[in-house]
Amino acid sequence: MEQEDALREIPAEDFQPLLDDLKSDFPNSIHAWSFLKSIERWRADDPTLSVKILAINGDYRRKFIVFYAAPPNLTDLKGSIHKWSNRIDDDEIIREALKNSKHQLPWICKGLCLLSAVTEETDRAVIPFLREIWIDEDWSFQPGHLLYWVPKEDALHWKIEAPHGTYVSFLNETHAKEVDRIWPHRYDGSLDLISSMIRVNFGMGLFDSETNELMAWALHWFYGAIGVLQTKDQHKKKGYAATVVKAISREIARRGDDVFLNIIPGNTPSINLVEKLGFKFLMNGTWIFKGF
Numbered sequence: 001m002e003q004e005d006a007l008r009e010i011p012a013e014d015f016q017p018l019l020d021d022l023k024s025d026f027p028n029s030i031h032a033w034s035f036l037k038s039i040e041r042w043r044a045d046d047p048t049l050s051v052k053i054l055a056i057n058g059d060y061r062r063k064f065i066v067f068y069a070a071p072p073n074l075t076d077l078k079g080s081i082h083k084w085s086n087r088i089d090d091d092e093i094i095r096e097a098l099k100n101s102k103h104q105l106p107w108i109c110k111g112l113c114l115l116s117a118v119t120e121e122t123d124r125a126v127i128p129f130l131r132e133i134w135i136d137e138d139w140s141f142q143p144g145h146l147l148y149w150v151p152k153e154d155a156l157h158w159k160i161e162a163p164h165g166t167y168v169s170f171l172n173e174t175h176a177k178e179v180d181r182i183w184p185h186r187y188d189g190s191l192d193l194i195s196s197m198i199r200v201n202f203g204m205g206l207f208d209s210e211t212n213e214l215m216a217w218a219l220h221w222f223y224g225a226i227g228v229l230q231t232k233d234q235h236k237k238k239g240y241a242a243t244v245v246k247a248i249s250r251e252i253a254r255r256g257d258d259v260f261l262n263i264i265p266g267n268t269p270s271i272n273l274v275e276k277l278g279f280k281f282l283m284n285g286t287w288i289f290k291g292f
Helices: 012-023 030-045 090-099 120-133 173-182 190-200 240-254 268-277
Strands: 007-009 051-056 064-069 077-083 113-119 139-150 166-170 202-208 214-220 226-231 259-263 280-290
Touching: 012 030, 030 051, 030 064, 030 077, 030 113, 030 139, 030 190, 030 259, 051 090, 064 090, 077 120, 090 120, 113 120, 120 139, 120 280, 139 268, 166 240, 173 190, 173 202, 173 214, 173 226, 190 202, 190 214, 202 240, 214 240, 226 240, 226 259, 240 259, 240 268, 259 268
Parallel strands: 077 113
Antiparallel strands: 007 051, 051 064, 064 077, 113 280, 139 259, 139 280, 166 202, 202 214, 214 226
């Protein structure tokens, strides 16, 4: 008789207690908490959505989870791995659990898969093991991403002053094609993801007051952070990105969430921008990709 996986789905009634436990570990668990809150919105939009939240023996109180879902109307998987026990002794237990779980883990997916912002504590426990089992697989690791955050209490008090001749407004799905066309990380399927996130989460942009041209924008991205921040080339160096970041940060805070974002390694202009606005460096994270 085949042995049951060590990692099992948590009971549905444990979802809110899990969020509460992650919240008590802020800001270290801000990414996992925000991602799961985003997935909660996806499920409200599509109750048939398949979501997996796995824990050792199905018990989130062991403070290690693997979770993933396909955003609405998409087939590629988005998820993450998170450990928050702050106990080095747990690392070997986690590796054994991963080794003895073969059926539901996201790395068995056949298509596109992304595991975002794996924290330094989680990285230490799982990345060496994953590198070993994926030696012949189409997976790539991108360490060194920088997570910055600002408490919602701070962002709520930010004053938004649109530059002369511009205004700030929400995006709608008609803007998705323009956002996707200019996004430097676009891929086959990214338009659907952007459109879904504008609809299910939200996006904000800076527009020309006379022509209504969309000049700069950002989205409340799939893992609950600010993402897809972009300014058209002809409108750069005018302070537009700062206005958009402040506006979307305040809106995220108004909806009750703390604010964070991810910056890829070497993006010095973005680092300078967010630090000037008051974001604080939180930690480095590793992103894991398959099929991109």
